[in-house]
Amino acid sequence: MSLSLGLVVGLDQEGQLASRWGRAAIGGGTFEGALRAAEVLVTEFQVTALLSFGIAGGLDPGLRAGDVLSASEILVDGQMFKTSLSAKGLRAGRFLGARAVVASPAEKAALWSETRAQCVDLESGAVALTARKYRLPFGAVRAICDPAGRSLPPAALAGLEDGSIKFGRVIGALLRQPAQVPALFALARDARRARLGLTRLRVAPLG
Numbered sequence: 257m258s259l260s261l262g263l264v265v266g267l268d269q270e271g272q273l274a275s276r277w278g279r280a281a282i283g284g285g286t287f288e289g290a291l292r293a294a295e296v297l298v299t300e301f302q303v304t305a306l307l308s309f310g311i312a313g314g315l316d317p318g319l320r321a322g323d324v325l326s327a328s329e330i331l332v333d334g335q336m337f338k339t340s341l342s343a344k345g346l347r348a349g350r351f352l353g354a355r356a357v358v359a360s361p362a363e364k365a366a367l368w369s370e371t372r373a374q375c376v377d378l379e380s381g382a383v384a385l386t387a388r389k390y391r392l393p394f395g396a397v398r399a400i401c402d403p404a405g406r407s408l409p410p411a412a413l414a415g416l417e418d419g420s421i422k423f424g425r426v427i428g429a430l431l432r433q434p435a436q437v438p439a440l441f442a443l444a445r446d447a448r449r450a451r452l453g454l455t456r457l458r459v460a461p462l463g
Contacts, residue, residue, distance in 0.1 A: 259393065262303030264293045264379045270310035273454050279303060283379050287355040290382035298390050305341060306387050308380035308396035311450045312351070313358055314403040315368040315376055321403055322449030324457070327351040327396035331373055332381030337388065341395030343457070349374035351396050353381015359408040368404065375400060397457070399450035402443060409443065 261278030265271045266285045274280035281297050283290030290308075297303045308327070319325075326346040330337045332353035342348065352373035358364055367376060380396040387394035402408055 259305040260301075260303045261305050261307055262294070262297030262301060263307045263309045264290050264297065264383050265308075265310045266290070266377070266379055267310065269451065270454070273451070274307075274309045277307070277309075280309075283382065285378065287353075287378050287382055290379040291386065293379075294382050294386035298386065298392070304392060306383045306392055306394040307341060308351075308377065308383040308394075308398065310377065310379065310398060310454070311401035311447065312375040312377040312380075312398035313364065313408075314374070314400045314406075315352065315358075315364050315371070316349070316374040317365075317368070317404045319374060319400045319403055320449075321400055321406075321446035322453040323347070324397065324399045324453040325349045325351075325374055327380060327398075330380045330384040330396060331371055332384055337384040337394075339384075339395040340393040343395075343397050346397065351380045351398065352376040353384060354378055355381070357408065361405050361407055364404045397454075399453040401447050401450040403446070406442065406446065 263274040263278050263280045264283055265274050265280055266283050271280040271282050279301055281293035283293040324346055326343040326348050327339045328348040330351045330353050350373040352371055354376050358376050375398055377398055383394050
């Protein structure tokens with residue numbers, strides 16, 4: 257029996273890419289939003305499998321912006337969930353499902369040492385928990401946006417709302433703290449590499 261795939265993403269742009277593979281729901285860049293999105297996919301659209309899809313922060317220092325990984329397991333709230341869906345041809349790794357943004361290299365280094373998870377995002381943990389609740393197959397495919405040594409400037413976080421980027425807020429944050437400009441340009445470059453990595457996927461992220 258073929259699966260009806262529901263994909264939980266954080267941002268609008270990720271949703272556009274995810275729609276190639278199934279029905280996408282946007283969590284808006286929060287863990288709680290991702291939980292709601294996953295619940296809607298199961299209860300309203302009757303999907304029979306869940307996938308976390310989009311960008312992630314790197315924890316493994318060996319990963320670069322644009323590298324795409326498929327989760328072999330997802331760690332969330334101290335629990336380990338082995339995935340049942342994967343994408344052939346991608347590097348497999350452990351994902352950390354976080355409840356809050358991990359912004360600094362110091363935080364990333366600490367989590368890498370503690371968990372040995374290759375990357376971190378806000379949707380994969382929600383997908384794992386919802387899949388367990390409804391006994392559905394699940395997985396995660398994520399492209400590295402901000403590598404382990406890269407920080408997320410406050411301006412980037414200030415601009416996020418309901419899954420889209422509010423550029424007016426970004427500009428306001430930069431006017432208050434113009435020293436963020438180089439870090440924001442670096443993040444934009446890395447984000448393009450991550451989106452390109454996801455765009456280049458040629459097979460459905462199932463297996």
